[in-house]
Structures are given as structure tokens and as C-alpha cells.
Amino acid sequence: MTETETETETGTPGPGPGSGSGPGADTGAGAGRSGVSWRARVGRRLGSRGAAFWYFVGPFLAGLVMFTYVPVAWSAFLSFFDARNTVTPAAEDFVGFANFASMLTDANFLRSLWTFTLFAAIIVPVTFAASLGLALAVNRVRVARAFFRSVFFLPFACSYVLASLVWKMSIFTGVHYGLVNTVLGWFGVGPIAWLNGNDPPWFWLVIATLRLWIQCGFYMILFIAALQQIPEHLYEAAYVDGAKPGRQTFWHITLPGLRATSVAVLMLVLIQAYQAFDEFWNLLPNSGNVPYGRTPLVYLFHTSLGTVQDLGRGSAGALILALLIALVTLFQGKVLGFGKPEGR
Amino acid sequence: MVAAGVKGRRRPVGYRPGAGSAASRAANLVGLSLLAAVFLVPFYLIVRNALATTEEITAPGWMWFPSSPAWSNVAELFNDPKVPMGRSLWNSAVVGVLTTVGTLFLCSTAGYGLARISHRHANKIFYAILATLMVPSAITFVPSFVLVSSLGWVSDLRGLIIPPLFNGFVAFLCRQYFLSFPRELEEAARVDGLGYWGAFWRIVMPNSKGFMAAMAVITFVTSWNAFLWPLVIGRSPDSWTVQVALSTFLTSQSINLPQLFTAAAVAILPLVFVFLFLQRYLVQGVAQTGLKG
Known part of the structure; x- marks a missing residue:
């Protein structure tokens, strides 16, 4: 998961010239970066294969995580709580496996x-x-x-x-x-x-x-x-x-x-x-x-x-x-x- | 030696599924025709009841077809303030079209990326998509409702359109399709200086119209006929789709029979057109669906 995040960051242009990429993540592609303009570097990065992969797959993946993985995880979380009429139960509503038993x-x-x-x-x-x-x-x-x-x-x-x-x-x-x-x-x-x-x-x-x-x-x-x-x-x-x-x-x-x-x-x-x-x-x-x-x-x-x-x-x-x-x-x-x- | 002998003769009768004696073929044809008639009965009933009056439908003897079709039923349906039929048809159309366009865009790009752009995470992501196919979508309606309600999308078309866009199944089919897309075409595009994005939109997509049409038809039909999710999300009549409106109409206490069937006829009409004119793509899409199992 952390790997994926790092990759996403290098794939998307950062807010400023210096902060767009971590120093380690970019050693291959970023040679001689000090002399190149921000726009040119973003352009090159958008054209690179790693970046291309993320703008093809990224939007779908983000939505899939948001609308399938998050709900399933959230639901699994709720199944251990007394969650009547609420989706954010308090800690004292924890009931263990009582819902499953019930x-x-x-x-x-x-x-x-x-x-x-x-x-x-x-x-x-x-x-x-x-x-x-x-x-x-x-x-x-x-x-x-x-x-x-x-x-x-x-x-x-x-x-x-x-x-x-x-x-x-x-x-x-x-x-x-x-x-x-x-x-x-x-x-x-x-x-x-x-x-x-x-x-x-x-x-x-x-x-x-x-x-x-x-x-x-x-x-x-x-x-x-x-x-x-x-x-x-x-x-x-x-x-x-x-x-x-x-x-x-x-x-x-x-x-x-x-x-x-x-x-x-x-x-x-x-x-x-x-x-x-x-x-x-x-x-x-x-x-x-x-x-x-x-x-x-x-x-x-x-x-x-x-x-x-x-x-x-x-x-x-x-x-x-x-x-x-x-x-x-x-x-x-x-x-x-x-x-x-x-x-x- | 034996095979050579067979070759010269007439085809062996009765061995292929398409053969048989004349009598058995005739019986097959008659049986199929009777079955086809039975399969069409529900459509006949929709048309008959939609154009009849309540008295004609409930009369003691069977009425085969109303002597003077009551076309006024259609106007009455749309003027009835109790049933938001016009609004729900519009909602279904908006949801169907936007869901189809969005699904095709997101799933085809994702499928192409996974199939054609090599990346160290590609396999992990592919398995993450495959895993969602194992979870039957109808089972996730409780957790999805939890999420969508916390986003404030209940009784809102966004809640109907956005969650189904990220369809793991369509993405999976797209990936399988693009894996078998001829590489030479793309390589020519790369030589001409197009990047991945340009090659995808100018070369790959224009050459995948048949496949995309099949996916579009399947997605649209599924969206138009969906009931459980629109029922969960459509809490106020303003956000009902046509299926929810039909169901509410059907389960309400006072029922106006001709109006009910007029509503049914109106609800099925768009799909009858899809079936008549795009059936080739639909059959292709179904055959593709079945490959997954």
C-alpha cells in the first residue's frame, strides 16, 4: 500500500518544482533536473510509462477502493457494534460477536x-x-x-x-x-x-x-x-x-x-x-x-x-x-x- | 481410408445438431413455434391491458383484444399527479446514459492500462479487481448504503450513478479484450509519435467499436433494469427510477389496471428498441459475459 502511494505521488505533478517527488523515488528519470523548467519536467513525466499507467488505471482504482473496499471494510467494522440508526457507533457500543450470534x-x-x-x-x-x-x-x-x-x-x-x-x-x-x-x-x-x-x-x-x-x-x-x-x-x-x-x-x-x-x-x-x-x-x-x-x-x-x-x-x-x-x-x-x- | 469413403457421401444424417429425419425436424419446428408463442404471451398481455379499460379487463369472459384501443390511457398516465412517471423515466434515462458513458470510459482505460502498459503493480491491481468479482454485488448493498448515505447522496442521482461506475466485471472484460488486440497497430501509432493516451484514443478505440458497443448495451440494460440499489437510494419520489416507480405503483393499495400496464409498456419500450436494433452486440456481449463464468 505504501509503495502504491509513493508511485501515485511520483506519477502526479506536485505543487511546486522541488516538492513533486521524493529524492529517492526519482533517481532514474530526474537526472539533470535542476536546469529543466517545471513544465517540461511535468510534460516528460506525463509521457513516461509509469505515469501513463497511473492515468489509465488510477481513476478506476480509486473509485473501486472508495466504493467497494471501503464499504466492505466499514461494514465489517459495524458488524461488531450495536449500530442502530447510525453509521458511526461510539466505542461503548462495541458488542463483539453478538451480532453474528444473534x-x-x-x-x-x-x-x-x-x-x-x-x-x-x-x-x-x-x-x-x-x-x-x-x-x-x-x-x-x-x-x-x-x-x-x-x-x-x-x-x-x-x-x-x-x-x-x-x-x-x-x-x-x-x-x-x-x-x-x-x-x-x-x-x-x-x-x-x-x-x-x-x-x-x-x-x-x-x-x-x-x-x-x-x-x-x-x-x-x-x-x-x-x-x-x-x-x-x-x-x-x-x-x-x-x-x-x-x-x-x-x-x-x-x-x-x-x-x-x-x-x-x-x-x-x-x-x-x-x-x-x-x-x-x-x-x-x-x-x-x-x-x-x-x-x-x-x-x-x-x-x-x-x-x-x-x-x-x-x-x-x-x-x-x-x-x-x-x-x-x-x-x-x-x-x-x-x-x-x-x-x- | 474410411474417412476418405465418408467424404464422398452425403453428410451423415442425424449426427449433427442441425440434422434429423424430416418428421423429427417438423416436430422440432412445431414445438419451437408453440414455445415461442408462450414466451410472447406476457408481451401480448402488456399491450392488451395497456389499451383496455378496467371493465374490459375484469369482464367475466376472456377478451382477446380491446375493440377500440384506449389510447387515452397514455395521456392519463402522464397526467396522474400521484405517479411521477415522466420524472422517473427521465431519471432512468439520465442514470442509464451517464452510467454507461462513465463505465465505458473508466473501465476501458483501466483495462487497457492493465493489459498494455507494463508496471510492477499491474498484477496486484488486477487481482484486487478480480477479488471484487467474488463478492456478489447485491451483498454489498448494506455497506454501500452506509457509505453513500455518509456522503449525503441518498435520494440523489449521484448516489445512483457514481457507485456502479467502478464495475470490476467490465474492467476485467476490457483487460481480456485488449490483451488480444493486435500490437502492430499500436506500434505503428507509437512510431508516428503518439503517446499511450493518443494511441488509445486514435487507434485502439476506433478499432474496438464492436466490443465497446457490446459492453455499452449490456451496461445500459443492466442499469435500466436495476431495482435493489435504486430502491435503497431512491427514498424520495423525485429520485425514483422507472423500476422503483413501477414497483411502488404495483404494491400500492389502489390499483388502476390499465394505467399500471400502460406504465409497464412505457418502461419496456426503450429496451425493446435496444433489442431490435442492437441485438447483435447484445448477443456478443452475453457470450462474452458467459466466458467468465
């Missing part, structure tokens, strides 16, 4: 982790299978391939808020004029209150179909890109070897060829699911603050930015969640062999 024994927080687990168990395999299936079908079709790709990708333009609006107010409306209830009505089934309560938990159907609709096309694009990387001669060789088309070539050529992409898609879907917030907030009653469908982020939002802004417990919860994501990602990466090259 979050880890908080039935609501633990239940939100369970809600997430349930959500992931539904959405991860379904999204994976659906996007792979779409990619295979679109890649196989010979007419209007670009049209199909566009149609399946178009929902990605919609925000979760917008989709929640359509799902809640038109498709899965709990009264007779909702689309699904209308269709059910044609078969003599009475209207179902999709989003009202946990018994039976119909809301999972609403939430899962919504996320599937938005995400599937995105992952389909990734799979199509990967499918086109599989060399055609492998299929020809399989033909020569007498492999049966369809199932055999799928399991022995297509799927192994998609391994790296499959792993990436599984991890992306899971990480996205961890951060689910928008649709739960907008679909469920009371801004998602209901025990049966409260995701970790919704709970953290209500904890740290609700009526009581408990930033200490909120920060502790955020750190626990971040740690959990890191562990699961590492574990999944180990199991699935993330980062290995495409192919067998």
Missing part, C-alpha cells in the same frame, strides 16, 4: 436461508435443463433460427419488476380474470389464489416460471455459442464408428463438449438465485416480508433499512451470506471441476 440464532434469518435453498433446488435444475433444451432445439431448426433465438432472448430485456407486474396482475391473478384462472375455468376448475399464503405454496410456481422466462434465453445463448464450438468431425467420426444418432451422440459428444459452459451456467444460476430480491419484493404480500417466502436479501433489507435501521446486525448478516456464497461456489467449483478446459 443472526445465526435468528429463526427468521435461518428460515430465509432455508427459503433460498428451496428456491435454488427448484430453479437451478429447471433453468439448466430448459436453456440447454432450447439451445439444442434452436440450433437444430433450419428455418427462422434467428427469429426463434430473438424471441427466447427477448424476455431478458424485461426487469424483474416488470415481469412481476405482468405475473401478478395478469397471468397469475388470484381472481377469475387472470389468464391461468381463465384457462382453468374452461376446464371447470375454480379460481386459485396463487400468491395468497403458503397453503398450498402456489407462489413457488409463480416465482419459478417468472425467473425461468427471464433467464432461460440468456443461458440458451451461452449454450448455442458453445454448441457451435464442438467440432463437426466428432459427429462424423461417431457415424463411422456406428454410434446411434440422437441419444448416443448427445451423451458422448454433445454433453462432454459443453462441460465448461454447463459448469459456468450452473454457477451463474446459483449465484443469481442467492441474490433473488426483486420478484419476492414485488410479488409477495408486505414487500416480501412474510415468513414463508422471505429470501436472505429481503430479510437483510428489512433488517438494515426498515423502520429500525439495524446496520450492525444487517452487516453481520451480509458477511455471513457472502461467506456462505463463497463456500458454496468453491465447493461447487471443486465438485464440477470449474476452470478446466472445454472437452473431455
